[in-house]
Amino acid sequence: MGRLPVSRYTEVLNSQGFKTTKMFCDIVSKEGGKMFLCGHWGAWTILLLWCLSLSSADLTCPQKCSCYPDTSEVNCSSKHLTGVPEGLPNNAKRLDLSGNQMKTIGRRQFSGLSNLVDLDLSENMISMIEVDAFQGLKNLQYLRIKNNRLKIIPVGVFSGLANLRRLDLSENEILVFLDYTFKDTINLQQLDAGENDLVFISQRAFVGLQALKEFNVDRSNLTSIPTEALSQLQSLTKLRLRKLTISVLPNNAFRGLNKLRTLQILQWPSLETLNSNSLVGLNLTTLVLTNCNISDVPYTSLRHLVYLQYLDLSYNPITSIQGNLLGELLRLQELHLVGGNLLSIEPGAFKGLVHFRLLNVSTNRLSTLEESVFHSVGNLQTLRLDKNPLACDCRLLWVVRRRRRLDFDGRQPTCSSPNQVRRKAFRDFSEAELPVIFVCRQAQILNRQLQDTNVVEGTSVRFDCKADGYPSPSITWLSAQQTALSSVGRVRVLNNGSLEVRYTQVQDSGTYLCTAANAAGNDSIAVSLQVEGLPQNHTASYFSDEGWMETSLPTSTNSSAQVSSPYPFDAKTLIIATTMGFLSFLSSVAICFVFMFFWSQSRGQIKHTATIDFVPRSSVGGGGIGGDTGRFTMKLI
Structure with a gap:
């Protein structure tokens, strides 16, 4: 044992319960070294006896490693071992x-380290770990084999690790988890298998992991999704699936x-689709997509999650809530939808969510956020609206009035319009500015001229509806049957707010409301709009995808006669159909x-004629026994 300083001996004595307050030492320098003179010889003798009682094995340390007795730690990191x-x-x-x-971990290479709690084998070149490699490490709790070259883990590698709590296998080249790979790690709580080349997880790979709580x-x-394998993890509380290439969640x-x-x-x-029952059976409190x-x-997929408190849908191309x-x-408390394409959050979006307290919709395309979106703005504590092109008008007045109480998480919203307050933060508005800046002007239709139109069936009609207001008003149309009209179909609303009725029909008649x-x-x-039908003795019209088609009809002298339908085929169509049928018939005969x-070639004999015997029918009643027979010959081509 090497020589220790006096202070170290004092620490050892104190740790063993000895009093050293009366001990004094004088260091006298002499040629070739130092001599210790101690006045407390009893303590000195006890210290020497205690040092001699230490096991020689406890004092050893590999040449390239650093040992720290105080913490029982051995550091052999980056020593080219x-x-x-x-x-x-x-x-x-x-x-x-x-x-x-290191490239290989052999059997029982750590068998003498029964006290080991933490073992780090990360960032080596390990491609093989033999069965029972960790046998004897009965107290091991943390094992890191991160960033190696493992391709497969043989069954039995983790034998003897009954007390293991955390296992890190990330950043390897593992292709498959075999059945019963982890059967001996019955107390494992956290497993990190990220950044591997996994193509398959066997159904019984996780048998034995009854205590696992977190899996990455x-x-x-x-x-x-390895559904059958995951179903073995009955105690799992947290699951992270990152950078997969699955397009549908089944x-x-x-x-x-x-x-x-x-x-x-x-x-x-x-990932584009979550099936309606993809999350059924789960009692999630946190969902991140x-x-x-x-x-x-994904409303239908979320409706089962009545315990959900935290929902994050950030960085998805979602345009509307x-x-x-x-x-x-x-029980929803927080919704995060950052970095999407949000254009609108409709009134009543969070209706019924009495515990809702945080909304983060920063970095989107929102121009406003109305108070009617929330069940109660009194519950709202944190609101992130920054990095949106906000129009500062009456719709955002409720936010500005609460700017002292609302938490913007240190990122103040700013105005994009009107121009006089562009880029101005909400906190910088004075109370006097609010009734001047944050105002709206009611929508008003500009041209109220009477638009009553009478047309003949088949004519296209357009009605104008232009309006002004601040913010810019939205235009909607109701049909004569009081149903909302959309931008598609024969009767449609154009981008400029006008209503277009293409190829009018009699049933289109009525009053439309803009x-x-x-x-x-x-x-x-x-x-x-009033649509007059065409006379029956003139033409018959019908609407198709190509527009209105008209067919001339013969004049009928009998008013009660029914108009026959025009012949559905023309001469050209009939000729083509007949030719195709005839060609098909000839092709079938030729194939026969x-x-x-x-077939006759395969029989080995070719007969060009066939002779058939027959009994002719009697003139009175049918040919019976003993009647004259006949014969004819048929030539085969």
């Missing part, structure tokens, strides 16, 4: 072998995970003769 060093102290609790050049799979080659994808509380689906650029390709809020569709998420509306109010105007020819 090609194998597990010999002579490791038996009392070591933490062993760091990361950053070396990042950037694998899985083509489907029904019952996480069947049996009744204790799962947090599900994170991150960076699936190909970010950096995917989901274009709509519709009204009255999230009401079943009774309504212009904004946050300050609405205005409406009615137009009339070819078949008969080759």
Whole structure:
């Protein structure tokens, strides 16, 4: 044992319960060294006896490693080791072998380290771990094999690790998890298998992981959710699936995970659809679906999640949050939708969510956020509206009035319009400015001229409806049957607000209503359309995808005679159809003769004629026994 300073001996004595207050030492320098003179010889003698009682194994330390007795730690990191060093102290609790050049871990290479709690084998070149490699590490709780070259883990590698709590297998080249790979790690709580080349997880791979609470799979080659394998994880509370290439989340994808509380689906650029029952059976409190390709809020998939408190749909191309569709998420407290394409949040979007307290919709395309969106703005605590092109008008007045109480998370919203307050933060507005800037002007239809139109059936008609107001009003049309009209179809609303009725029909007759509306109010105007049918003795018209088709009809002298339908085919069509049928018939006959020819060739004998005997029918009644027979010969081609 090397010589220790006096202070170190004092610490050792104190740790053993000795009093050293009376001990004094004088250091006298002499030629060739130092001499210790101690006045407390009893304590000195006890210290020497205690040092001699230490096990020699506890004092050893491999040449390239650093040992720290105080913490029972051995650091052999980045020492260019090609194998597990010999002579490791038996009392070591933490062993760091990361950053070396080891390629294989043999059987029972750590058998003498029964006190080891933490083992780090990360950042080596390990491609093979033999069965029973960790046998003897009965107290091991943390095992890191991150960033190596493992392709497969043989069954039995983790034998003897009954107390293991955390296992990190990330950043390897593992292709498959075989049945019963983890059967010996019965107390494992966290498994990280991210950044591997996984293509398959066997159905019974996770048998034995009854205590696992957290499982991470990042950037694998899985083509489907390993539902059967995951169903073995009855205690799982957190599941993270990152950078997968699955486009559809199927029904019952996480069947049996009744204790799962947090599900994170991150960076699936190909994920577009969540089936309606994909999350059924889960009791999630946190759901993260970010950096995917989901274009709509998956309302039907979420409706079962009555315990959900935190929902993150950020970085998806979602354009709208519709009204009255999230009401079943009774416990929802936070919604994050950052970096999307949000253009609108409809009134009543969070209706019924009495616990809702945080909304983060920063970095979108929102121009406003109306108070009617929320069940109660009194519950709202945090609102992120920054990095949106906000129009500062009466619709945002409720936000500005609460700018002292609302938490903007340190990122103040700013105005994009009107121009005089462009880029001005909400906190910078004075109370006197609010009734001047944050105002709206009621929608008003500009041209109220009477539009009554009478047309003949088949004519196209357009009705104008232009309106003014601040903010710009929206235009809607109701049909004569009081149904809302859209921008598609024969009767449609154009982008400029006009109504177009193409190829009018008699049933289109009636009164149509145009309504212009904004946050300050609405205005409406009615137009009339009367469509006169064509005379029956003139032409018959019918509407097709190509427009109106007209067919001339013969004049009828009898008013009660029914008009016959025009012949559905012309001469050209009949000629083409007949020719095609005749060609098909000739092709069938030719195929039959070819078949008969080759069949006769396969028989080995070719007969060009066939003779058939027959009994002619009697002139009185049918030929009976003894009647004359006949014969004829048929030539085969």
